Amino acid sequence: MEDTQTELDQLLEGLNEPQREAVTYGDGPLLILAGAGSGKTRVLTHRIAYLIATDHAKPSEIIAITFTNKAAGEMRDRAGLLVGRRVRAMWVMTFHSASARILRAHADKLGFTRQFTIYDQADSRRLVKRCLDDLGIDPKRYTPASIQHQISAAKNSLTSPDEYAQAVGSVYEQVVADVYGSYDRQLLRMNAMDFDDLLVRSVNLLELFDSVRHGYSTTFRHVLVDEYQDTNHAQYRWLQLLAGEHRNLMVVGDDAQCLVEGTLVMMADGSERPIELLNVGDEVLSAYREPARIVRTYRSTDRRDGVRIRTAGGRTLVSTREHTHFAGGLGDNSHQVAVISQVATIEGAPPLPMTPASSVRPGMLMFDAEQEYDVVLEVERVPLTKPVYDLDIEPTHNFIANGIVTHNSIYGFRGADITNILEFEDTFTDAKVIKLEQNYRSTQTILDAANAVIRNNRGQKPKSLWTEIGQGDPIKVRELDDEHAEARYVTGEIQRLIDEGSSRAEIAVFYRTNAQSRVLEDTLVRAEIPYQVIGGPKFYERMEIKDAIAYLTVLVNPQDVGAFTRIVNSPRRGIGSTSLSRVLGHANTVGGSIWDAASEPDQVPGLGAAAIKAFKRFMGTMHTLRERAEQNIPVAKLLNELLEESGYLEWLRAERTIEAQGRIENLEELGNVAAQYDVADTPRDGAEAGAEKSLGEFLQQIALVADADTRSDEEGLVTLMTLHNAKGLEYPIVFMIGCEEQVFPHSRALEEGGLEEERRLCYVGITRAERDLYVTYARTRTVFGARTFGAPSRFVGEIPEDLTDREVQAPRRFASIRARATQWNPPADAEAYEREQPAPTAYRLGDDVVHVAFGDGVVTGLEPGGIVVIRFSKDHSERKLVADLAPISKR
DNA sequence: ATCCTGATTTTTTTT
DNA sequence: AAATCAGGAT
Numbered sequence: 056m057e058d059t060q061t062e063l064d065q066l067l068e069g070l071n072e073p074q075r076e077a078v079t080y081g082d083g084p085l086l087i088l089a090g091a092g093s094g095k096t097r098v099l100t101h102r103i104a105y106l107i108a109t110d111h112a113k114p115s116e117i118i119a120i121t122f123t124n125k126a127a128g129e130m131r132d133r134a135g136l137l138v139g140r141r142v143r144a145m146w147v148m149t150f151h152s153a154s155a156r157i158l159r160a161h162a163d164k165l166g167f168t169r170q171f172t173i174y175d176q177a178d179s180r181r182l183v184k185r186c187l188d189d190l191g192i193d194p195k196r197y198t199p200a201s202i203q204h205q206i207s208a209a210k211n212s213l214t215s216p217d218e219y220a221q222a223v224g225s226v227y228e229q230v231v232a233d234v235y236g237s238y239d240r241q242l243l244r245m246n247a248m249d250f251d252d253l254l255v256r257s258v259n260l261l262e263l264f265d266s267v268r269h270g271y272s273t274t275f276r277h278v279l280v281d282e283y284q285d286t287n288h289a290q291y292r293w294l295q296l297l298a299g300e301h302r303n304l305m306v307v308g309d310d311a312q313c314l315v316e317g318t319l320v321m322m323a324d325g326s327e328r329p330i331e332l333l334n335v336g337d338e339v340l341s342a343y344r345e346p347a348r349i350v351r352t353y354r355s356t357d358r359r360d361g362v363r364i365r366t367a368g369g370r371t372l373v374s375t376r377e378h379t380h381f382a383g384g385l386g387d388n389s390h391q392v393a394v395i396s397q398v399a400t401i402e403g404a405p406p407l408p409m410t411p412a413s414s415v416r417p418g419m420l421m422f423d424a425e426q427e428y429d430v431v432l433e434v435e436r437v438p439l440t441k442p443v444y445d446l447d448i449e450p451t452h453n454f455i456a457n458g459i460v461t462h463n464s465i466y467g468f469r470g471a472d473i474t475n476i477l478e479f480e481d482t483f484t485d486a487k488v489i490k491l492e493q494n495y496r497s498t499q500t501i502l503d504a505a506n507a508v509i510r511n512n513r514g515q516k517p518k519s520l521w522t523e524i525g526q527g528d529p530i531k532v533r534e535l536d537d538e539h540a541e542a543r544y545v546t547g548e549i550q551r552l553i554d555e556g557s558s559r560a561e562i563a564v565f566y567r568t569n570a571q572s573r574v575l576e577d578t579l580v581r582a583e584i585p586y587q588v589i590g591g592p593k594f595y596e597r598m599e600i601k602d603a604i605a606y607l608t609v610l611v612n613p614q615d616v617g618a619f620t621r622i623v624n625s626p627r628r629g630i631g632s633t634s635l636s637r638v639l640g641h642a643n644t645v646g647g648s649i650w651d652a653a654s655e656p657d658q659v660p661g662l663g664a665a666a667i668k669a670f671k672r673f674m675g676t677m678h679t680l681r682e683r684a685e686q687n688i689p690v691a692k693l694l695n696e697l698l699e700e701s702g703y704l705e706w707l708r709a710e711r712t713i714e715a716q717g718r719i720e721n722l723e724e725l726g727n728v729a730a731q732y733d734v735a736d737t738p739r740d741g742a743e744a745g746a747e748k749s750l751g752e753f754l755q756q757i758a759l760v761a762d763a764d765t766r767s768d769e770e771g772l773v774t775l776m777t778l779h780n781a782k783g784l785e786y787p788i789v790f791m792i793g794c795e796e797q798v799f800p801h802s803r804a805l806e807e808g809g810l811e812e813e814r815r816l817c818y819v820g821i822t823r824a825e826r827d828l829y830v831t832y833a834r835t836r837t838v839f840g841a842r843t844f845g846a847p848s849r850f851v852g853e854i855p856e857d858l859t860d861r862e863v864q865a866p867r868r869f870a871s872i873r874a875r876a877t878q879w880n881p882p883a884d885a886e887a888y889e890r891e892q893p894a895p896t897a898y899r900l901g902d903d904v905v906h907v908a909f910g911d912g913v914v915t916g917l918e919p920g921g922i923v924v925i926r927f928s929k930d931h932s933e934r935k936l937v938a939d940l941a942p943i944s945k946r
Numbered sequence: 947a948t949c950c951t952g953a954t955t956t957t958t959t960t961t
Numbered sequence: 962a963a964a965t966c967a968g969g970a971t
Contacts, residue, residue: 123960151961175961250961568957590960624947631947665947759961779959801958809958816959839956840962 092496498527
């Protein structure tokens with residue numbers, strides 16, 4: 056008894072009041088709103104330990120869900136420190152791992168086998184492309200990427216292909232609907248699921264089979280979720296189903312601020328105000344749409360906003376989906392609910408008799424007209440009957456939680472749906488809300504900088520983070536010549552810090568895109584500083600690894616066409632696309648698996664003699680291997696035999712290139728991973744009976760562990776990663792590199808109006824730092840093989856001057872640039888070039904210039920006719936100016 | 947069926 | 962700069 060008491064005391068020691076309250080809170084739904092660095096992982100892990108110590112739950116009755124493997128690993132480790140080996144019985148994993156685990160036990164109920172293959176993004180993309188081809192859709196007009204994105208979005212909102220098809224409101228959506236349907240059928244046929252399916256299918260499973268749901272929801276007495284603000288609708292539903300029995304759902308969400316245009320809120324004191332004027336922390340009673348009229352013109356050819364105008368039989372029908380998506384004109388993923396109220400005018404047409412909308416059906420209008428007209432529609436934003444948070448709002452993701460204005464997400468691109476926090480409160484009206492506001496991580500300087508940056512996200516002052524740690528050193532902002540100079544600077548500083556006694560493990564470098572790591576890696580290698588890259592070009596995405604995995608996959612899941620086509624001709628065995636599609640077609644007509652069809656090539660009509668022979672040989676070895684696989688020999692052994700007997704290794708050896716050598720080494724590495732799996736004592740993470748060790752298990756494991764998630768904290772490595780990966784981590788010393796416009800904020804995000812999300816990312820980056828923060832940017836950088844000149848990131852400017860210690864290098868001449876510029880004009884064309892540009896401009900690429908109105912800028916391009924392209928640092932615009940006429944001068 | 951060449955695209959971010 | 966792709970030559 057006394058032991059228990061001291062154990063509890065230890066658990067609660069050093070927690071502040073709200074943290075302690077969260078840890079010890081009893082049964083029932085619990086929402087934790089936690090600011091950056093406020094110790095939410097701590098709260099989560101301590102609560103887990105507390106539940107066990109007080110016998111609220113057995114370890115096997117606890118499921119803790121995170122988004123990334125990294126976070127899951129960290130949570131597992133930290134919980135392990137508190138409860139010891141008992142963590143093994145808990146489910147501490149990502150949504151996807153847990154889903155896969157559940158599905159593996161019950162997939163047969165949904166028409167899959169438990170050997171189903173998991174398709175990653177690339178596999179899925181390929182399949183989408185194939186569906187496009189099959190349906191004869193022009194992949195130029197409808198890119199696989201965009202279709203895939205739409206399908207993914209549909210899945211994440213639990214919209215089935217049928218439901219999607221029902222709601223189609225444009226040609227584009229019709230295409231998506233067609234592909235979506237075909238794509239899903241293909242997956243089922245191939246016994247495969249994509250990442251989204253893992254969630255969707257497990258939701259289906261839990262919804263359709265009471266016994267299954269009952270089983271899991273009774274087992275999981277306590278469900279805990281990290282980064283709840285990043286959940287999408289499917290995940291929300293998933294949690295609901297699992298926590299439905301005991302209702303012990305604890306979610307932890309980060310906290311910031313956002314807004315929704317055109318929305319009014321009722322404040323706690325009864326006053327009404329636009330949501331734009333809310334501050335984080337304000338208390339709100341309710342929120343609702345301000346009714347508004349919008350007038351928009353649609354050409355009869357337009358396919359925007361789901362509006363369709365069709366003329367047939369002397370009548371014209373104007374229709375929208377009932378709840379169409381009126382973006383700020385921006386397409387499919389914005390969600391202002393509106394319906395057409397009436398056709399205001401029809402351009403170029405006499406007044407026409409109209410059928411009132413109501414007599415057709417909402418969102419439709421009909422009038423008599425022989426020809427198609429452009430129609431000006433009056434669109435009415437409908438006052439909502441639902442509470443405002445039933446909308447998923449993009450791109451800003453603003454929301455109100457529990458009556459308190461709060462947060463957003465950096466994972467908008469993945470379909471994250473902030474409204475879940477609201478629905479949480481809606482579903483669990485008795486939810487307890489606890490706010491964690493004190494920051495235990497960073498110096499006040501760093502917090503002030505983060506606050507200052509995030510303040511630019513329209514919603515004004517966020518709740519300011521505060522700390523007792525003290526002011527700390529100023530943020531070091533550095534401008535360098537180019538990415539190489541930047542890398543050298545960072546490397547030099549790291550060297551210095553290490554010499555002064557810092558440990559390498561205390562240092563992290565963040566960048567926006569994975570590609571940026573390369574230059575830095577080069578200099579780090581040269582400086583002999585050990586480092587690790589998190590994420591990035593993934594081991595499991597390498598060609599040879601994917602091939603090897605595809606071989607294994609085919610052995611386990613002979614229906615997997617994707618895997619089969621991948622390996623059938625690598626190494627080359629004389630089976631080209633023609634032969635393959637013959638066999639594929641035959642399999643389709645007969646209705647058998649690709650494996651079966653290929654096993655009997657004689658039966659395939661139109662297959663050439665050479666191809667038949669090739670197939671026989673190939674399938675011969677595959678059959679032998681399959682037998683071996685069924686004997687359940689160790690995976691590593693099977694892999695080895697497979698690589699030898701398929702001739703894959705032989706093929707690589709024959710290449711005799713360094714590259715092939717590298718591939719062989721990678722395959723050896725995969726062999727090591729397999730061997731490790733073979734000797735591991737349990738099939739990870741305990742609990743589930745029947746999850747015995749098998750090839751299938753192995754494949755699932757590596758499908759979900761995207762990277763060789765080997766972040767070793769202990770071994771004294773400097774850590775490199777993208778800002779996205781940095782989420783949830785902290786380091787004493789942080790470098791944020793590549794802080795230039797177009798890089799960060801990223802050009803593509805900028806185009807799509809994702810600036811605020813980028814800013815949030817910047818906020819995340821800054822708040823990772825405990826003690827020292829470096830922010831660097833380069834005057835020039837190579838992008839897509841071409842030199843570009845960038846302005847410093849606006850985020851740099853948003854950090855108050857007095858928090859920084861800015862050092863800007865004197866501009867250097869860009870000798871190498873000029874040398875390249877002359878190379879661009881081949882000697883033969885030199886004369887023509889001269890003629891076209893008679894007055895050689897006084898400007899060169901990279902020159903600093905001053906414009907009377909626009910201010911400072913840099914020359915980013917030269918065009919014929921004496922036109923210079925200048926990017927201005929003031930508003931980040933790029934303008935083309937006539938050099939001789941524009942009021943500009945060199946600086 | 948395979949290989950070669952020139953053209954085009956690619957870089958968000960994660961499971 | 963590197964990777965992927967399409968079309969054509971072998």
